[in-house]
Amino acid sequence: MSNAPIGVFDSGLGGLTAVRQLRRILPNEDIVYFGDTGRVPYGTRSNSTIKRYAMQDAKFLLKHNVKMIIAACGTVSSVASNLKNDLPVHYTGVVSPTCFAAAKATKKKKIGVIGTSATINSHSYRDLIHGFDSEIEVVEQDCPLFVPLVESGFIDKDDPITRLTIERYLEPVMKAEVDTIILGCTHYPIIKKAISQVVGDSVRLIDSGKETAIYAAKILKQNNLLCADKERKGKNEFYVSDTPDGFENVASVFLGENVSYTVEQINIELY
Numbered sequence: 001m002s003n004a005p006i007g008v009f010d011s012g013l014g015g016l017t018a019v020r021q022l023r024r025i026l027p028n029e030d031i032v033y034f035g036d037t038g039r040v041p042y043g044t045r046s047n048s049t050i051k052r053y054a055m056q057d058a059k060f061l062l063k064h065n066v067k068m069i070i071a072a073c074g075t076v077s078s079v080a081s082n083l084k085n086d087l088p089v090h091y092t093g094v095v096s097p098t099c100f101a102a103a104k105a106t107k108k109k110k111i112g113v114i115g116t117s118a119t120i121n122s123h124s125y126r127d128l129i130h131g132f133d134s135e136i137e138v139v140e141q142d143c144p145l146f147v148p149l150v151e152s153g154f155i156d157k158d159d160p161i162t163r164l165t166i167e168r169y170l171e172p173v174m175k176a177e178v179d180t181i182i183l184g185c186t187h188y189p190i191i192k193k194a195i196s197q198v199v200g201d202s203v204r205l206i207d208s209g210k211e212t213a214i215y216a217a218k219i220l221k222q223n224n225l226l227c228a229d230k231e232r233k234g235k236n237e238f239y240v241s242d243t244p245d246g247f248e249n250v251a252s253v254f255l256g257e258n259v260s261y262t263v264e265q266i267n268i269e270l271y
C-alpha cells in the first residue's frame with residue numbers, strides 16, 4: 001500500500017482527460033499533474049526534442065515522490081516509448097491501453113486513428129492494433145489544429161470554428177466508413193462532444209485518457225500500491241510551465257465546478 005501520489009504529465013491540458021477518470025475511479029488518491037503549457041504543442045516537434053521534454057517532465061514528477069508516472073500524452077507515448085526503461089517507478093503511456101480497447105470495440109474491423117502529426121507519423125497506434133489483429137483496417141489522420149483550439153478554450157460543442165475544423169479533418173476517416181475512432185491525442189476528448197456531433201452516434205469514440213486511467217488503476221492494484229485509506233479525499237496539485245490563468249479556466253470547466261486544487265507555475269528547464 002502506498003500513500004504516495006500518482007504523477008501525470010502532458011504537454012498541456014490534454015492529460016486532464018486522464019486525471020478526470022483517475023479522480024472518478026480512485027477518488028482517495030493524490031494526483032500531481034504537470035502540463036507543459038510553456039512548450040505546447042509537442043506534436044509538431046522533432047522526436048529528439050519530444051524525448052528530451054518527456055524526460056524533464058518525468059524528472060519533475062519524480063521530485064514529488066510519485067509511485068507511478070502516466071504519460072497522458074499520445075505524442076510522448078508514441079515517440080518516447082522507451083522512457084519507461086529509464087524510470088524507477090511504474091509507468092504507462094496511452095497507446096497500448098487505447099489500442100486494446102479499440103480492437104475490442106470495432107465490429108467492422110475498421111478503426112480511425114486521429115492524433116498529432118508526430119503521433120500519426122510514428123504509426124504507433126496502427127502498428128499495435130495490427131499486433132492484436134492484422135485484419136483490422138486502420139485509417140490514420142493528423143489534426144494539428146485541434147491542440148491549439150483546445151488550449152485556446154474553443155471547447156464548446158457548438159463552436160463553429162471547432163466544428164468546421166473537425167469536419168475538414170475527419171472527412172477522409174468517415175469516407176472509409178470506420179465504426180470506431182481512437183482519440184489518439186489526450187487533448188481530443190475535451191472536444192469529444194463536438195467530434196461526436198460531426199461523426200454521429202453510431203461511431204464509437206475511444207478516449208485515450210480514459211482508457212489509460214483505467215489501465216493505470218489496474219497496475220497500481222496489481223502491485224499493491226493503492227492508498228490504504230479508502231475514506232480520505234485525494235489532493236490534486238497542478239503545475240504548469242506558463243501562466244496558470246488559461247489552464248485554470250479550462251480545468252475548472254473540464255474537471256467540474258466543485259474541484260478544489262492548486263495551480264503553480266514552475267521552470268521545467270531546471271529538470
Ligand code: DGL
Binds near residue numbers: 012073075147
Ligand atoms: N495531449 C498531447 C497528445 O496526446 C498533445 C500533444 C501536443 O502537444 O501536440 O498528443
